[in-house]
Amino acid sequence: MTPPLLDGHLVVDRAGFRLDVRLRVAAGEVVALLGPNGAGKTTALRALAGLHPLTAGWLRLGGVELDRPDARRFVPPERRPVGVVFQDYLLFPHLSARDNVAFGPRRQGLSRRAARQRAADWLDRLGLAEQAGRRPGQLSGGQAQRVALARALAVHPTLLLLDEPLAALDAGTRLDVRAQLHHHLTDHAGAAVLVTHDPLDALALADRLVVVEDGRVVQEGDAATVTTRPRTDYVARLVGLNLHRGRADGRRVRLADGFAVPTADRLDGDAFVVFPPTAVTLHPDRPGGDAPHTWPATVAGVHRHGDHLRVRLTGLLDTAADVTPAVAAGLRLLPGQQVWASVAAGDVGAYPVGP
Amino acid sequence: MTRRAVVVPLVAAVLALAGCGGGTTAPAADGAPRGTLTVFAAASLTESFTTLGRRFEAEHPGTTVTFNFAGSSALATQITQGAPADVFASAAPRNMATVTDAGLAADAPAVFARNQLVIAVPQGNPQRLTGLADLTRPGLKVALCAAQVPCGAAATTALDAAGVRVTPVTLEQDVRGALAKVKLGEVDAALVYRTDARAADREVDGVEFPESARAGNDYPIVVLTDAPNPTAARAFVALVRSAPGRAVLTDAGFQPPAGP
Amino acid sequence: MTASTRRRGTGQRVPVALLVPAALGLLFLVLPLGGLLLRTPWTSLGPRLTAPGVLTALRLSVQCATLATLLCLTLGVPLAWLLARVEFPGRRLVRALVTVPLVLPPVVGGVALLLVFGRRGPIGGWLDATFGVTLPFTTTGVVLAEAFVAMPFLIIAVEGALRGVDHRYEEAAATLGANRWTTFTRVTLPLVAPGVAAGAVLCWARALGEFGATITFAGNYPGRTQTMPLAVYLALETDLEAAVVLSLVLLTVSVVILAGLRDRWIGGP
Numbered sequence: 052m053t054p055p056l057l058d059g060h061l062v063v064d065r066a067g068f069r070l071d072v073r074l075r076v077a078a079g080e081v082v083a084l085l086g087p088n089g090a091g092k093t094t095a096l097r098a099l100a101g102l103h104p105l106t107a108g109w110l111r112l113g114g115v116e117l118d119r120p121d122a123r124r125f126v127p128p129e130r131r132p133v134g135v136v137f138q139d140y141l142l143f144p145h146l147s148a149r150d151n152v153a154f155g156p157r158r159q160g161l162s163r164r165a166a167r168q169r170a171a172d173w174l175d176r177l178g179l180a181e182q183a184g185r186r187p188g189q190l191s192g193g194q195a196q197r198v199a200l201a202r203a204l205a206v207h208p209t210l211l212l213l214d215e216p217l218a219a220l221d222a223g224t225r226l227d228v229r230a231q232l233h234h235h236l237t238d239h240a241g242a243a244v245l246v247t248h249d250p251l252d253a254l255a256l257a258d259r260l261v262v263v264e265d266g267r268v269v270q271e272g273d274a275a276t277v278t279t280r281p282r283t284d285y286v287a288r289l290v291g292l293n294l295h296r297g298r299a300d301g302r303r304v305r306l307a308d309g310f311a312v313p314t315a316d317r318l319d320g321d322a323f324v325v326f327p328p329t330a331v332t333l334h335p336d337r338p339g340g341d342a343p344h345t346w347p348a349t350v351a352g353v354h355r356h357g358d359h360l361r362v363r364l365t366g367l368l369d370t371a372a373d374v375t376p377a378v379a380a381g382l383r384l385l386p387g388q389q390v391w392a393s394v395a396a397g398d399v400g401a402y403p404v405g406p
Numbered sequence: 407m408t409r410r411a412v413v414v415p416l417v418a419a420v421l422a423l424a425g426c427g428g429g430t431t432a433p434a435a436d437g438a439p440r441g442t443l444t445v446f447a448a449a450s451l452t453e454s455f456t457t458l459g460r461r462f463e464a465e466h467p468g469t470t471v472t473f474n475f476a477g478s479s480a481l482a483t484q485i486t487q488g489a490p491a492d493v494f495a496s497a498a499p500r501n502m503a504t505v506t507d508a509g510l511a512a513d514a515p516a517v518f519a520r521n522q523l524v525i526a527v528p529q530g531n532p533q534r535l536t537g538l539a540d541l542t543r544p545g546l547k548v549a550l551c552a553a554q555v556p557c558g559a560a561a562t563t564a565l566d567a568a569g570v571r572v573t574p575v576t577l578e579q580d581v582r583g584a585l586a587k588v589k590l591g592e593v594d595a596a597l598v599y600r601t602d603a604r605a606a607d608r609e610v611d612g613v614e615f616p617e618s619a620r621a622g623n624d625y626p627i628v629v630l631t632d633a634p635n636p637t638a639a640r641a642f643v644a645l646v647r648s649a650p651g652r653a654v655l656t657d658a659g660f661q662p663p664a665g666p
Numbered sequence: 667m668t669a670s671t672r673r674r675g676t677g678q679r680v681p682v683a684l685l686v687p688a689a690l691g692l693l694f695l696v697l698p699l700g701g702l703l704l705r706t707p708w709t710s711l712g713p714r715l716t717a718p719g720v721l722t723a724l725r726l727s728v729q730c731a732t733l734a735t736l737l738c739l740t741l742g743v744p745l746a747w748l749l750a751r752v753e754f755p756g757r758r759l760v761r762a763l764v765t766v767p768l769v770l771p772p773v774v775g776g777v778a779l780l781l782v783f784g785r786r787g788p789i790g791g792w793l794d795a796t797f798g799v800t801l802p803f804t805t806t807g808v809v810l811a812e813a814f815v816a817m818p819f820l821i822i823a824v825e826g827a828l829r830g831v832d833h834r835y836e837e838a839a840a841t842l843g844a845n846r847w848t849t850f851t852r853v854t855l856p857l858v859a860p861g862v863a864a865g866a867v868l869c870w871a872r873a874l875g876e877f878g879a880t881i882t883f884a885g886n887y888p889g890r891t892q893t894m895p896l897a898v899y900l901a902l903e904t905d906l907e908a909a910v911v912l913s914l915v916l917l918t919v920s921v922v923i924l925a926g927l928r929d930r931w932i933g934g935p
Contacts, residue, residue, distance in 0.1 A: 102837050128840040141838040145856040154852070158843035206842060479903045500904075547803070552886060554903040575803040576885025577892075579899055583881065590777070591786040592802050 056080075057210055057242045060108035061098045063091075070094050070266040071108075076210075076242035083245045083257030087285060091266040092246040093138075096212050099244060100135050101128035112242075113209050129158070131210075132241075134203030138215040140195050142187035148174060148198045149183040155206035173201040177235070193224040200235060211236075211243040217252050229255055250289040254278070262286050280402050281325060292325040293370045296404065304401050307367045310346045312394065314401040321404035328361060330398030331372035334391040335382055345393040353384050360384075364392060439466045439638035444490060446474045446481045448497035448625065450521065450581065450601050454658040455495070455646075461654075462645055469638055477580055478502075478556065485510060485630065492639035495627040495646070497521070498556035502626040512633065515626035518647050519660040521599045522622045523560055524612035526588045533594050537615045538568040541595060549584040549596040552577040556623050557584070561597040564621035585610065599623070601659035624663065702914055707907045714911045719888050719897065724915060727893040728923075730805065731873035734812035735820075738869045741813075742820040743862060747850065749821070750828035751836075761825075768818045775814055776882025783810065783883070807884035808891050812873035819868040827861020828854070867924055874920055 055075035063070040070091040076082045084092045097103040099110065101117065104125055110118040112133075117126045134155070142151050152170035157163065174183050177197040187195055196216065203211060216232060217225050233256050236243055247253050253260050253274075260277045262270040262285070270282045281287040287294035297306040299318035305311045312324055338345055348364040355361070359373040362384060372392060374382075382390065443462075447455050452475045459471035474481065474491070478501035485491055486508045494511075495518070496502040502515050527535055533546065541548050550572070551558035558577065565572055575593060578584040584596040589609045603612035627646055629639040645651050652662055707714070714720070748754075749761055767775055783790040783801045793799045801807045835857060839849040855862070877895040884891040886900070894916040901909040 100837075100841050102840070128837070129843050129845050131841075133841060135838070135841040137834065137838060141832070141834055143835060143838075143853055143856075145859075154839070154844070155842035158848065202842070477903070483902075483906070549885070552900045552903070554900045574887070576887050577900075578886060579881055579896070579903075586777070586882075587885070590780050590784055592780060592784050 054114075055242075057099075057110075057112050057244070059099070059110040061095050061110065062106050062108035063094050063098055063103060064106040065094070068094075068266060070098070072261070072263060072266070072268055074244075074261065076244060078242060079240055080259065081236050081239075081243040081245060081257045082259045082261055083247055083253035084261050084263055085247060085250060085253045085289070086263035088248060090263045092248075092263055093214060094266075095263070096135075096214050096244065096246045099210065100133050100212055101126060101131050132206075132208050133210045133212060134206050134208030136196075136199045136203045136211075136213040136216050139219055140187070140199035142190075142195060142198055142202070144187050147184050147186055148179060148190065148194075151187070151198055152202045152205045155202060159206060169205055170201070173205045174198070177201050177231075191224075192220050193228050196220060196228055197231070200232065204235070204239070209241040211239055211241060213243070213245045215247055215249075216245065217249070218247075232256060279325070279400060280323070282323065282404075287325065292327055293331070295324045295368060295370070297322055297324055299401065299403075307346075310344070310367055312344045312399045312401070313396050314399070316401075318401055318403060322401050323404055324399060324401045326394050326399045328356075328371040328373040329359070330395050331364075331370065332393050332395070333362065333372055333374055333378065333382055333384075334393065337391050338393060344396060344399075345391055348390055348392045350384055350386055350388045350390060352386055353379070364390075368392075437637065439635075439641040440468045441470070441635050441638065443469060443471045443492050443635050443638040443642055444474070445471060445493045445495065445642065446476075446485060446489070446491040447493075447495040448478045448481070449475050450497055450599055451475065451495055451625070453605055454601075454655050454660070457654050458642075458645060458651055461650070462642055465645070466638070466641065471642070479504075488632075490632070490634055491630055492633040492635050493627065493629055493642055495625060497623060497625055498559075499624055499626055500556070502628065505628070505630070510631050512629040512631045512636065515628040516643070516647060517624045517663040518627050518651075519625040519655045520622045520663050521601055521625065521660055522618040523557070523564055523597050524600045524603050524614055524618065526585055526596045526598045526603045526606075526610050527594065527613055528588060528591060529609055529611055531611050531613065535595055535613055537613075538565060538570045538572075538617060541572045542570060546595065547593040548572055548574045549576050549578055549587045549593040550574040551581055551584055551597070552579060555580055557581045557597070557599060560621040560623050564597070564615075564617045567620045568615075568617040599659070604659040622661070622664075625660070699917065702910055702917070705907065705910045706914060707911070710907075711911065714908060715915065717908075719892075720912065720915065722889050723892050723894050723897040723912075724919065726805070726808070726889070726891075727874055727895075727916065728919065730808045730812055730893060731870050731876075733809045734816055734873040735866055735870040737809060737813045738817045738820045738873075739862070739866060742817050742865075742869075743824055743855075746821045746824035746828060747854070750825045751833070764821050765818050767815050772815055772876065772878025772880075773882050776811060776879035779811060779814060779879065779883040783807075802883060803885045803887065803891060805884075805890055808880050808893060811879040811883040812876045815876050815879050816869040816872040819872050820862075820865040823865030823868060824858060824862050827858040827865075830861070831857045863927075867927065871920060871924065874916070 056078040057074065057076040059074045061070060061072045061074060068091065072095050084095055086092050094103060098105055105118045105120050107120055109116065116124050117131055118124065143154065146154065149167060149170045152173050153166040156166035156169045161169065171183060174180055177200065179194060179197055179201065182190060182194055190198060217229055220228055229252065236256055245253070245256055259273055260271065261268055262277065264283060264285055270277060270286055277286060278290045281290055281292055281294055284294060295306050297304040299314065299320060299322040301317060301319065303311045303313055304318065304322050304324050306324060346367045348366040351363040351365045353360055353362050356373060360376060360379045362372045362374060364370050364372060445455065455473060459473060462471055463469055478496045478498055481494065482496065482501040482504040485494055485505050494505055505511055506515060525535055527533065550561045553559060553562055576587065581598045581602050585598050585602050585606055587593045588596050589606065600612055603610050627643055629636060629643055633639045656662070745764070749757065780802060781787050785791065785794060785800060785802065790801055793801070801810060831854065835853055836849050839853045844852060875895055877899060880893060881896055886892050886896045894912060898909050898912045901912055
């Protein structure tokens with residue numbers, strides 16, 4: 052196996068917070084750092100850019116050591132082959148779009164003319180030829196985002212960093228820009244790390260997801276694995292699944308006293324069980340027949356969720372069920388009400404807790 | 407906030423500031439000086455007049471003498487602009503003329519002292535200066551007062567009388583400025599009043615020169631028309647012109663007025 | 667900052683509670699000027715303006731104030747940057763020290779300058795002994811005295827502007843390969859240009875009106891160290907009207923220059 056282009060163990064201590072993230076990114080790969088606010092994603096990005104030195108660990112990019120506290124080695128941001136697209140772009144307000152993009156090439160030693168030519172080329176590629184002479188204040192949000200991308204790419208970075216690149220855009224623009232961004236990220240030959248709290252951005256743009264919570268990696272994998280096999284409540288919520296932990300013995304996973312779900316494959320030991328809220332059916336009385344995956348539950352709350360109603364259940368299992376308004380009307384769902392819940396065996400996924 | 411809420415404190419503040427200038431004056435029913443006496447006096451009189459003020463208070467119980475020592479021209483301007491003073495003692499007849507021309511003098515000003523120039527040099531006279539002619543020595547830094555102020559005018563007269571042309575490095579705004587530059591060692595010599603050189607006794611020596619007799623400065627004193635306390639004012643002027651008063655002034659380096 | 671974001675009058679009513687003190691404040695500042703105008707001897711204005719020395723003092727004033735401002739920019743902007751951007755022990759103390767010339771009576775400032783740069787001062791003595799250079803009683807001395815008194819105005823304005831700039835722009839510049847110096851000249855400085863301009867204007871105006879430190883440190887000699895304020899003060903000794911005319915000249919020149927610069931800075935591209 053060839054060594055990854057980016058290889059890092061990012062450890063940063065800040066007042067009351069420790070980031071400890073192992074990160075490998077191959078050339079041409081796009082990795083999303085996904086996590087809730089305050090998880091340490093931005094700190095990780097700043098450490099990669101050199102805007103925040105590591106407390107411990109190391110960071111190598113293309114075989115070059117960029118940061119290694121125990122060897123007192125630190126390459127400052129201006130000497131790293133890194134391009135950054137900042138959350139609110141941080142386009143220099145006193146420079147035109149072209150001069151913003153030409154800023155990096157100029158610093159790399161290109162003549163003013165050559166730098167402007169390169170900037171014009173990049174703006175052209177991003178469909179911004181007409182806006183080249185405008186100041187950032189005269190650009191729309193989507194245009195500004197693309198100028199920021201052009202500015203970061205114009206230095207031909209080995210590592211491209213994007214901090215919540217779509218967060219500042221309205222919903223309509225976001226779809227367009229996301230598609231374009233995906234296109235340009237695919238073209239980028241180096242490594243790319245994307246920081247986001249939006250699973251949609253992560254799934255659409257990244258080849259691999261690294262989920263960070265409380266400064267640690269809690270899950271890592273491609274989009275399919277993370278969406279079907281979440282390992283924390285946060286990830287499960289992001290991908291819209293009920294996640295439970297139980298103990299498997301062969302073909303069943305016991306989730307709670309007297310309640311177990313069947314598994315498709317043989318499984319032993321500690322296991323996660325997931326099923327979508329839409330797979331849960333609610334009944335006013337205990338359904339007939341010998342249904343082992345039926346359990347009594349208490350309604351904790353009901354709220355709209357798209358064209359469904361999402362019912363929060365407590366009792367044996369804390370879980371969510373999506374029902375149609377018609378079903379809800381038939382059940383007269385109110386908080387505190389006792390119901391019976393069942394889940395279709397075919398919708399249940401189970402996998403071991405251990406790696 | 408209403409308009410009144412803003413304006414009232416402002417006006418009150420202005421009035422309060424304006425009120426600061428007022429003094430209290432007790433009427434002198436029996437003809438004896440009493441109450442507060444305000445004397446505007448040239449800065450060069452600071453030491454001698456402070457002494458005389460204390461003596462006056464001792465001789466006339468119930469009186470308080472307040473002084474305003476400043477440049478004579480500044481004092482003259484203040485008086486013509488209505489400052490409440492009883493007595494004005496000027497370092498030059500010209501500034502006294504400003505006041506008398508404005509009709510603010512109660513009677514004719516009387517010359518009570520005369521000040522002469524000396525060459526102020528750093529202590530010990532390191533350059534061994536003996537007279538005005540030495541001031542033309544190359545490389546020697548000399549401070550004079552500007553021609554617009556009395557000590558400058560006197561210096562010009564003295565230098566002309568001696569037939570000496572001096573190129574000063576600075577024309578100071580007043581005699582204290584010139585003296586300060588001698589004290590700080592920035593100049594080697596300055597033409598200042600003898601009283602000023604004497605007041606700075608330790609750091610500065612005064613070198614006398616004969617031409618100074620022709621360039622002296624007469625100090626006139628007068629009671630002002632609008633004096634709030636004319637009785638005390640006249641008594642103070644009398645003290646200044648008396649033999650004991652003259653002794654205090656001579657002590658400070660003044661000479662008696664050119665005799666009648 | 668761009669023309670499109672500039673606000674025009676909105677036609678909203680101004681609250682009386684603001685308008686009244688504002689009007690009083692303006693009156694308070696402008697009335698003394700009116701007093702000067704009232705006392706101006708308009709009939710003899712021509713000869714007084716062309717009197718020997720007036721133009722010399724005016725030229726010297728403008729030259730010295732401009733040189734002092736340049737000196738302040740050269741030294742003050744980096745100092746303001748240091749105060750705004752670099753954490754170092756004793757920064758609060760340094761910030762307090764910077765304002766000392768504001769609090770110090772200018773005459774005392776002049777004495778302090780003499781004690782250091784004077785003939786017997788450690789630096790002045792060394793300069794004299796090594797290069798034969800003396801600062802007191804020279805035009806350079808005037809520039810130094812004015813810069814000493816005016817520099818805090820520049821530093822405070824620039825530091826405030828620097829604090830107002832999002833320092834992440836500087837980080838963005840770093841990720842684009844700019845070292846700290848390039849970042850400072852290409853990003854930070856353009857971003858704080860309005861603040862620097864405002865500081866320079868304050869600094870220049872203060873230097874132009876400087877009196878106490880100048881006469882104490884540089885003395886008063888026509889053509890060499892006699893600036894307009896010194897000329898005004900001395901004229902006041904003998905001739906109030908001459909002083910009024912000189913003040914008026916100083917005021918007119920400064921107002922014309924400041925208003926001209928302001929239009930250029932704020933109305934420019």
